Ligand SMILES: Nc1ncnc2c1ncn2[C@@H]1O[C@H](COP(=O)(O)OP(=O)(O)O)[C@@H](O)[C@H]1O
């Protein structure tokens with residue numbers, strides 16, 4: 129405890145889909161404290177499943193904003209009870225699940241600036257939100273708003289050139305447009321709209337934090353090259369939107385000192401800096417110290433794959449975001465909605481709810497799964513837009529079921545084949561020096577990572593914690609401490625622990641998957657044309 133008391137550090141937060149997490153990283157860049165609060169388990173009164181409420185239409189997906197606030201109260205109290213010495217925190221930053229939005233009611237800013245240190249945040253912020261259930265990234269209820277936005281700017285390709293993505297249902301501009309159209313009263317009583325990331329930063333700041341460029345790129349509103357809101361997009365979504373969003377800022381900005389609430393209640397030093405919070409995927413890019421040529425694969429609630437890009441290359445599939453650590457550069461991202469929750473379902477159905485049984489099934493089956501292939505999309509997938517389970521025999525015949533072990537391998541191989549195929553469609557190629565950096569909850573599972581190495585034909589590395597968004601946030605906080613010195617991020621993290629090699633491709637893997645990847649792509653097209661119907 130005495131040693132801990134003397135440890136100067138930065139904190140990295142992550143407000144992700146299923147939990148709030150925190151890490152403390154010391155000046156040697158070692159993680160010495162990690163904690164989390166899980167919404168379903170620790171905040172049962174909100175009745176979420178996987179951190180969200182799926183509404184009756186099956187499309188609308190929200191999370192209660194007060195659950196996020198209370199999770200922060202709980203985790204800070206846990207840290208305090210464990211003897212965590214807040215007085216040593218030099219700076220903090222954080223991440224949020226991307227695209228989700230928070231609606232602050234008129235007058236909330238006044239409450240935020242005058243919080244009493246004697247009471248938890250939840251009690252004081254109860255009446256501060258004009259929308260109590262916030263749309264989150266899993267929402268896919270804004271198809272009409274997406275079509276309106278694309279039409280307003282000259283089509284999907286034009287929107288993608290401007291904002292880095294064609295219109296996506298979860299992207300915040302379309303979510304805001306839906307709220308404005310369906311609940312104009314709540315919209316007019318909203319003085320500020322935050323992303324989950326800038327909302328969390330606002331709690332620490334005690335005032336509204338700006339949106340950063342990188343997470344702001346997930347809104348279909350930001351011109352990613354000029355780094356300003358697009359007037360055409362704002363106008364197409366809702367009136368007076370610019371004033372409700374505030375000006376976006378570079379991701380490495382220090383947005384202010386911590387609010388006196390945290391100084392008085394927890395003992396943070398008054399000079400503790402708050403560095404702009406960003407999206408969880410951009411923060412993971414920082415945490416994994418991704419370099420050009422590497423591929424990051426995050427296996428969290430969603431599965432994502434992302435790359436570092438020098439130049440933006442917007443397309444009709446995937447997203448281009450401003451880079452969170454280098455303002456001149458960009459990142460590309462693909463998001464797959466059927467990630468960990470889909471794996472959990474197959475684990476429960478075919479492996480008695482046990483990850484070790486699940487692993488045994490992967491170990492006892494051959495690469496290539498005897499030619500059996502599967503698509504497992506219990507919710508409408510983002511990449512590509514397919515729903516349902518589709519299983520195919522080695523002869524490409526659709527079958528209704530697989531034996532349990534075959535089902536498990538078909539799921540994991542299928543998930544990784546989809547990632548490789550869609551990354552290649554973006555122009556990405558696995559090179560002899562390519563490293564895959566894996567993170568997220570499922571990166572704890574070595575058998576899953578072995579399949580990843582085999583399908584991609586590249587070695588897989590991990591960092592010491594699967595919480596790369598938290599670690600990246602703490603690294604970004606250290607970078608913020610050097611603000612004004614032009615110190616590149618790479619210089620800040622050069623002492624960070626090396627990434628660890630955890631899986632290399634099995635001999636013969638490339639021959640097995642070359643043929644299988646072609647079949648997977650062909651069958652994906654077949655399902656797409658069957659579900660979309662014949663071309664007109
Ligand atoms: N050993 C494991 N094997 C496979 N998946 C795992 C394992 N341990 C945890 N997970 C998955 O990790 C997921 C949570 O990942 P995490 O990155 O913490 O999510 P998020 O940041 O989106 O809240 C869980 O839903 C669970 O399915």
Ligand SMILES: O=C(CO)[C@@H](O)[C@H](O)COP(=O)(O)O
Nearest residue numbers: 144145225226265428429430
């Ligand atoms: O929508 C996206 C990225 O575009 C998701 O990746 C969210 O950012 C949620 O992240 P996790 O909670 O699954 O990490």
